[in-house]
Amino acid sequence: MARIHELSNLLANQIAAGEVIERPASVVKELVENAIDAGATQIEILVADAGESMIRVVDNGDGIDPEDVPLAFTRHATSKINDRHDLFNIMSLGFRGEALPSIAAIADVTLNTTTATSNTGLMYHIKGGKQVSATPANGRRGTVVTVRDLFYNTPARLKYLKRPQTEMSRIADIMNRIALSYANIAFTVTADGRNLLQTTGNGNQQQVVAAIYGRDVAQKMIEISGEDDDFNVTGFISLPELTRGSRDYLTILINGRFIKNFAVSNAVIRGYGSKLMVGRFPMGVVNVSTSPLLIDVNVHPQKSEVRLSKETELADLIIKTIKDRLADENLIPDAYENL
Numbered sequence: 299m300a301r302i303h304e305l306s307n308l309l310a311n312q313i314a315a316g317e318v319i320e321r322p323a324s325v326v327k328e329l330v331e332n333a334i335d336a337g338a339t340q341i342e343i344l345v346a347d348a349g350e351s352m353i354r355v356v357d358n359g360d361g362i363d364p365e366d367v368p369l370a371f372t373r374h375a376t377s378k379i380n381d382r383h384d385l386f387n388i389m390s391l392g393f394r395g396e397a398l399p400s401i402a403a404i405a406d407v408t409l410n411t412t413t414a415t416s417n418t419g420l421m422y423h424i425k426g427g428k429q430v431s432a433t434p435a436n437g438r439r440g441t442v443v444t445v446r447d448l449f450y451n452t453p454a455r456l457k458y459l460k461r462p463q464t465e466m467s468r469i470a471d472i473m474n475r476i477a478l479s480y481a482n483i484a485f486t487v488t489a490d491g492r493n494l495l496q497t498t499g500n501g502n503q504q505q506v507v508a509a510i511y512g513r514d515v516a517q518k519m520i521e522i523s524g525e526d527d528d529f530n531v532t533g534f535i536s537l538p539e540l541t542r543g544s545r546d547y548l549t550i551l552i553n554g555r556f557i558k559n560f561a562v563s564n565a566v567i568r569g570y571g572s573k574l575m576v577g578r579f580p581m582g583v584v585n586v587s588t589s590p591l592l593i594d595v596n597v598h599p600q601k602s603e604v605r606l607s608k609e610t611e612l613a614d615l616i617i618k619t620i621k622d623r624l625a626d627e628n629l630i631p632d633a634y635e636n637l
């Protein structure tokens with residue numbers, strides 16, 4: 299046996315990257331979540347070759363103080379939580395301080411950032427975990443992160459990627475769900491020069507549904523709302539006549555974070571009872587808001603799975619909310635002039 303030694307930073311970051319950055323869509327998710335946490339109201343996503351050659355996220359958020367930029371690329375460095383109390387009270391999308399160092403360990407990254415208070419911004423270039431350059435730069439307030447040559451130094455990862463169409467559809471899927479989560483942010487997604495998604499950021503979630511799935515779909519949605527002591531549930535779900543062959547068209551958001559949780563999405567389906575044919579699933583978006591104390595986000599490196607302390611109670615509330623709504627005599631979708 300060899301003697302024990304500490305792993306180099308780069309190696310540790312590459313290992314973390316293996317968990318956090320599975321594919322180009324993971325980079326998109328992490329960068330866009332950072333832009334949201336920075337308070338951006340406009341976020342533009344540009345992708346080339348399904349993210350393999352380039353992913354760029356442009357935001358108009360707070361920016362990073364030039365002095366802090368190298369820290370942003372250091373593992374477990376974050377501006378979002380301080381202590382144990384914060385960890386159980388997470389209000390931001392990020393908190394692990396792993397995304398930027400992970401991405402920089404396995405790609406070529408430039409970050410151009412300017413804060414509202416600093417006169418000059420910084421253009422920072424890092425590749426394979428090593429700083430290439432850091433120069434003053436003038437930009438408008440906000441941050442632009444450009445990721446090139448993803449997985450260039452981890453060939454096994456690169457080989458494991460699926461066909462470009464598949465990787466691209468994962469990026470589109472993530473962006474659709476994020477846009478649904480943040481109807482108050484204007485998103486523009488462009489892939490190889492083609493516009494994939496455009497939202498206005500006017501806060502109307504049903505209009506985001508229309509932007510993603512089309513007006514015909516949005517017009518067959520009904521609004522739901524229900525609450526109990528612990529949870530508040532709102533959203534738009536499809537009329538029983540509008541279904542799909544998988545549950546992929548159902549987005550569940552808990553405190554603004556889209557999650558995969560079988561019990562919760564199953565509750566939506568169970569709310570329809572016998573109104574759904576076997577093998578058919580509703581479309582829609584269900585927003586759950588609750589105290590952060592009832593959810594543990596810190597169970598999964600990509601934070602897409604969460605642990606819910608009162609899962610059964612939430613499931614029962616969703617079932618009842620949907621059941622009652624669908625039991626209305628005249629199921630007429632709400633007014634849609636604005637779609």
Ligand code: ADP
Nearest residue numbers: 332336370376377392393394395396397398441
């Ligand atoms: P986390 O989001 O978990 O804190 P990241 O590695 O994703 O970790 O980012 C590290 C830090 O860099 C963040 O805590 C934040 O302070 C800063 N940061 C990253 N992206 C942006 C951005 N687009 N705008 C402003 N600050 C950012």
Ligand code: MG
Nearest residue numbers: 328332392397
């Ligand atoms: Mg982050």
